Amino acid sequence: MDHTESAPLMLRAGDLTPVWYEGVALWLIRLDHRRVRSQASCLSDEEHRRSASFRFDKDRQRYLAAHVALRERLAVFVGCPPEQLAFEVGEHGKPRLAKGSSGAARVHFNLSHSEDLALVALSEEEEVGVDLEVIRAVEDAPALAASVFGVNERRVLSELSGAQRDRAFLQGWTRKEACLKALGTGLSLSPLGFEAGLQDTVAEVVIDTPRYRERLALRSLAVGGPADTETPWVGAVARRLGRA
Structure with missing residues (x-):
């Protein structure tokens, strides 16, 4: 990535x-x-x-x-x-x-x-694919992370706690979900098969599907205005770029 x-x-x-x-x-x-x-x-x-x-x-x-x-x-x-x-x-x-x-x-x-x-x-x-999540407490975040996040993503999450960890988890999930929705596969393609990151980054993500290797442009979204210190929602948008 x-x-x-x-x-x-x-x-x-x-x-x-x-x-x-x-x-x-x-x-x-x-x-x-x-x-x-x-x-x-x-x-x-x-x-x-x-x-x-x-x-x-x-x-x-x-x-x-x-x-x-x-x-x-x-x-x-x-x-x-x-x-x-x-x-x-x-x-x-x-x-x-x-x-x-x-x-x-x-x-x-x-x-x-x-x-x-x-x-x-x-x-x-x-x-195109988008996902939106209200920021909330994520129960059993470490256990859930093992089923959706890759090694590097889990490492970043393990260094966080409390509200920071909840936000990072949900932000990472929206990034994964946006990619899968852009491809049209949903969860028929395992989110463990690629990394999209937990940070606010613009990324090019490469995903191996059963048929092709796909490239996607990915960006995180925030909801609110400049005066907000912590926005209550996180989201992401992914756009299919074509085959790698």
């Missing part, structure tokens, strides 16, 4: 214009359940069925709000009403625009949400 030191890319919830990074448009969206009642009609029956599977109403409402936000932004890129967008899933479950849909061949997207924030990424160039 090649990397250079860099501050994480700052995003602020509620900004109407996206933050651009290497051809990827990024929006951070505060999920408002009040809008869902008037906007949810644009969602498909499948999206409504998935929302109904959540146990708690707040989680159902956040799911619906996140998918409304995704459709609204995709519709602008593609040039059609949000309700006309049709989706399908790839081999490992990553959503994409259905073949034959307007823009299906040129618009790539990804969505992540945590608590009451959603992160949407759109690209007209390459596949």
Whole structure:
């Protein structure tokens, strides 16, 4: 993994214009359940069925709000009403625009949400992946690290404790997850098979998949503003660069 030191890319919830990074448009969206009642009609029956599977109403409402936000932004890129967008899933479950849909061949997207924030990424160039996590205590972090982090990542984590360790763990996890989502493999590809780092670095990550060796550009994200001393969320964006 090649990397250079860099501050994480700052995003602020509620900004109407996206933050651009290497051809990827990024929006951070505060999920408002009040809008869902008037906007949810644009969602498909499948999206409504998935929302109904959540146990708690707040989680159902956040799911619906996140998918409304995704459709609204995709519709602008593609040039059609949000309700006309049709989706399908790839081999490992990553959503994409259905073949034959307007823009299906040129618009790539990804969505992540945590608590009451959603992160949407759109690209007209390459596949993209994002992940967002609220900072929280990570129970049994050392044991969990053994199942997701490589040797160097575990060494860095072992030198930290308390809140610093929790933040580093979650930051490292978002970096791994963003890479796997960009490849479209999800956890069918072991996170132990590559290192993405725990620090705020811009990195080029090389991952061996069952078929090819893939290259990805990776950057950490922070949520908040310049006055914040500690942002409550961490995130990451990964963009597929092609085969190594």
